[in-house]
């Protein structure tokens with residue numbers, strides 16, 4: 511059973527029951543789990559991250575059979591090429607593309623499925639542009655739960671096929687934009703008594719916070735100066751930060767990293783608001799971007815990020831379509847093939863260095879959120895001159911020419 515946890519609204523601090531089916535407070539604020547006893551929490555020995563950090567977890571125990579082996583992803587120095595691109599020497603990549611469904615979403619899906627099990631629910635429903643639906647579909651399949659995924663019309667075929675392969679039912683909802691679709695679908699939750707998890711729900715955030723614990727171990731208990739996060743629904747960025755906050759509460763670290771909020775310029779409701787010093791996100795509608803996984807034009811609960819950015823002095827940056835595609839090529843040329851959304855933070859960091867907002871001496875982690883083969887259509891934007899058509903007669907001449915021999 512669950513510990514004595516409560517949900518707390520992240521700006522005004524109002525309390526709600528842990529089992530609450532709606533993901534946000536009535537006033538739209540995001541909710542987070544307040545885990546009791548963190549002040550005295552201790553890291554322990556254990557095979558799984560959730561065992562070593564059991565004192566921070568919202569559940570008394572985690573069933574290892576629910577896991578698909580998420581997490582444990584590499585945190586590696588970026589290498590000379592990307593150091594040169596960004597101007598940051600101490601640049602690290604957290605390669606979340608190595609999760610079971612090739613995005614960080616798997617860390618949150620583990621928690622969603624655990625919650626469904628704890629509460630005896632037979633269905634996990636989610637709303638997603640693709641990656642979360644894919645992830646939930648896989649975790650539900652493994653746990654023997656039914657998965658229902660609401661998607662917008664522009665979800666890439668690769669992600670739809672993956673959901674279908676895992677046995678999920680997909681409801682593709684025509685709507686003028688994703689925000690309207692999201693609001694309408696999330697409102698169904700209470701009426702249908704159906705828990706519909708969004709990208710910014712409190713339980714997913716509990717999964718994402720494990721990323722902070724993992725990096726804390728990987729960096730030998732050190733904290734990076736900055737962590738750059740491609741942001742859409744805002745669950746990932748606040749989850750990572752919550753993890754560090756809770757490590758600090760337990761006395762394991764004495765300072766917090768600063769998050770870098772990154773968005774595509776064509777859909778930058780959070781970054782625009784931070785840059786303008788607003789209290790509320792600036793809704794974006796009718797936009798188009800190659801970064802399909804970060805298209806929440808008006809993310810529910812997004813004001814929390816503005817609040818934290820102001821209080822903790824978080825940099826925020828948006829990048830153009832050309833910069834995103836160039837970033838995708840730069841990362842690929844360094845050996846990391848990510849989808850366009852995941853490529854946004856590289857050019858964003860470059861911009862912040864140029865603007866004097868980031869010192870070249872700071873340590874910066876880029877979150878590589880999702881893998882390149884998850885969106886093949888996006889690749890049509892890149893010149894493809896790698897292929898030389900040849901045949902058995904001319905193959906020797908062709909390769910000789912290529913090698914200048």
Ligand SMILES: *Cc1c(COP(=O)(O)O)cnc(C)c1O
Pocket residue numbers: 613615641642709710740741742743744745746747803804849851852879880881
């Ligand atoms: C979901 C996702 C994001 C954005 O994360 P949020 O928690 O929605 O802010 C970024 N990149 C990729 C690849 C994603 O799938």
